Amino acid sequence: MLQLTVLREQTDFVVAALNKKNYKNAAQEVAALLELDQQRRQVQNEHDELQSRANSIAKEIGALMKSGEREKAESLKSETSELKQRTKTLAEQLSAIEDEIQKALYKLPNLPHESVPAGRTAEDNEVVLQHGEIPTLHAGALPHWELIKQYDIIDFDLGNKITGAGFPVYKKQGARLQRALINFFLDEAMKAGYMEVQPPILINEASGYGTGQLPDKEGQMYHATADNLYLIPTAEVPITNIYRDEIVPVDKLPIKNAGYTPCFRREAGSWGADVRGLNRLHQFDKVEIVQISLPEKSYEILEEMSSYIQSLLQKLELPYRVLRLCGGDMGFTSALTYDMEVYSTAQGRWLEVSSCSNFETYQANRLKLRYKTESGKTQLLHTLNGSALALPRIVAAILENNQTPDGINMPKVLHPYLGFEKIG
């Protein structure tokens, strides 16, 4: 959530930034918000003043009652009734205005960082770098959805039977590969100084609001209505919400957490050839890294996180590229996002396997996640996170890129985790 003071003090800048994110009617909405803010303060001033008078009269009555001057007290009482009525009306107005402001603020996305390229779609994303050689496959090489059948390691039909489309069953070396990747990613995160956490995978409404999934994006999450809980779409939600309503001591910063969770996405309305196989699932596994940092350090940390994620891809020997997302393609809550994509050779396309973002104060403002400056002022921290990594597309790329006519070679770093070197 954007801060009202920023809208107030840097209105033109905010409007320009919203425009860059292709937000419609930015100028009008911001102007309307400022108007509401103006009203709010006026009403609040009036209200506070009346309340203040009511408070002092109440005190007076108390004193009179004590000294036994009942009649004077009674006459004062009658004086307050009109005051009370007016205060009540103002209080109602005030909370109506506050609600409206809140709603309007929730609607506004985060402002993109100055380095974010302008643009509307994925076409406009900027390729920051590309790394690794794209392998040449043997004749008759298969896409991963054929390979998993051939070696019987991931079973979509079974998942269909048990749950539905997009919930595969991993079997044998396929299951082992999942476990190996999770352990590898977590071990690497520990080495990089992250603290491992294992959060709940169901979250309440407050947590959904904290990181920006609610309101308006409940459609992407599975909702357990009996208890009003949501299955997490990413570990970002529970892990970041650990720090909701916190004032973090400066010497604890930056906070670096990593956690493995399954993730659940309804992905309503997405079908087609490019979502075949492991490309898009309703349930998948992911190790997420989250950092909470001082505002002045957050972009340095974003780079650090980006290199860390790249180091994983390098160790897995996967060709990848890094994109800086354009204003139109980035997430609602993000100020700057890098996407990491691996090349899936049999499909001949890049697959997103990580998204690494700086949210600046946008989430922190909703979370009330703050620190105290040296002068004692409470200020919002910055939150960041990245996938490190999401498994399914990594698996797809490993299977496709490393296939040979007589089996699929596993990346060396995984051998100790797998207990085998080759599938088939």
Added chain:
RNA sequence: GGAGAGAUGGGUGAGUGGCUGAAACCAGCAGUUUGCUAAACUGCCGUACUGGAAACGGUACCGGGGGUUCGAAUCCCCCUCUCUCCGCCA
């Protein structure tokens, strides 16, 4: 799921209608004393909104929401959560 008890500031915990934004203690911060450490002493020590250049004010907040009252941490109603006992159970 049943029965009971409870939810107060960073922590412990007092407070059953006005003198309580909230005692006391602990932790924390600043200082005095001290050869150093320790101890002792003094002061400070919640959050948000808001007025003000500032000094300094105003309002709200004692789990959340509503109500009674001139006045609510304190009384009433609803909700949530925690604890204890019972039941069930990985």
